[in-house]
């Protein structure tokens with residue numbers, strides 16, 4: 001019988017890598033590949049599965065090898081899972097007795113319980129070794145009797161990513177898994193030290209993965225049933241394959257080839273999205289940037305988001321933290337993405353920008369927040385769309401300048417007021433702009449069930465959809481927008497079953513509300529649209545009703 005190895009996924013979230021469900025990080029797949037190449041039967045378990053059923057610790061005890069992957073360097077709020085805490089990681093290390101126990105991933109950079117707190121490098125007790133550097137390479141070295149460490153080398157990891165692609169079939173969300181695809185590691189801006197808070201420069205200058213290697217991995221994932229992909233494991237998708245320099249010009253030809261190769265390798269894919277996009281690349285290379293965006297849009301799926309790390313609109317903070325883009329550059333980049341990606345397909349914009357703000361950086365003052373607010377109002381009043389505005393407090397990591405020079409704790413009230421301002425003044429009009437009433441979102445997957453169920457499309461920063469109905473988890477439904485929250489929308493399944501929906505759902509229909517819901521319920525069943533309209537009037541949702 002072959003030896004058994006277990007991968008315990010504690011989830012990762014880094015500036016350029018997401019591995020919180022439904023996302024599966026590349027680390028999981030390459031580590032699985034190493035295990036398979038050493039003859040192990042590989043099992044996959046998530047920290048959430050273990051929390052739900054602690055008796056599964058017995059499975060870990062029976063294994064010959066346990067590798068835990070964990071670490072969050074850019075903390076967020078997650079619907080699909082909760083990353084492993086340091087206490088859990090250590091408890092697992094102490095409780096599991098049978099196998100050799102290794103731990104890897106960004107946890108090696110340090111740990112903090114949340115944003116606004118310093119991430120301290122930890123001695124993680126209970127494990128035989130910390131996989132230093134690239135987990136798959138460190139594991140390979142460990143299994144070969146060498147030091148459990150090693151830097152990323154695509155010539156070594158590419159075959160493992162193909163061999164390990166089978167692991168996705170064990171994911172609890174399978175087949176609704178989003179495969180985070182890696183195309184590059186390291187940041188060109190790191191040449192001048194990088195942004196003060198960012199851990200990506202730890203990986204050095206950019207290394208690009210070959211198109212053939214990405215396509216081979218996608219083909220293997222597709223053969224195992226993967227239908228959702230995000231090209232998200234890189235700091236700037238527009239810089240793929242670009243030349244030297246801190247802000248290299250995009251290569252639209254390479255991007256076209258990369259994305260068309262993914263399409264060819266995964267002919268049945270349903271989602272192909274992107275993530276990080278450096279606004280400075282777009283602002284400094286407008287023509288090449290436009291062509292690069294067009295190349296992506298030719299092959300991706302709509303509803304895509306180019307996430308801009310703006311961080312602040314305060315030039316003094318930009319200077320103090322060596323940030324990459326000035327506010328006017330970010331504004332220009334927002335204009336360009338709106339111009340090239342603002343058209344709709346499958347009811348939603350092809351590609352919109354997202355904006356990330358980081359607070360607590362060196363040099364921040366009360367005025368920083370005024371400037372941030374003014375910038376967002378300028379974007380809103382210019383009629384531009386932004387898919388999301390993400391605001392977080394910095395989590396300083398040892399080895400980054402912000403670790404010793406930051407303003408955490410100095411502007412707490414202003415930080416809270418800024419968040420509140422954005423929720424009320426920016427998020428709502430943006431949602432109304434991007435998802436007007438009557439917009440049908442395709443293939444929303446219910447992730448949380450209840451009287452109010454919550455679901456999302458699979459994608460890069462999908463909007464949270466509240467469905468005022470009890471729907472089983474993993475229900476896939478088209479859903480029509482009927483109202484907006486601050487950071488979510490309310491929607492009803494399509495077709496709208498007007499004669500059978502409960503009153504708690506009917507009241508959300510445009511033109512019905514609390515006032516008319518009793519009248520609508522009393523007149524059911526309706527024979528057709530005319531009869532319904534006599535009670536509730538016309539609305540953008542009428543055409544989607546089933547009688």
Ligand code: SF4
Pocket residue numbers: 015187188189190194195198199200201235278309324
């Ligand atoms: S540009 Fe700045 S934030 Fe982006 S990856 Fe490089 S160092 Fe990190």
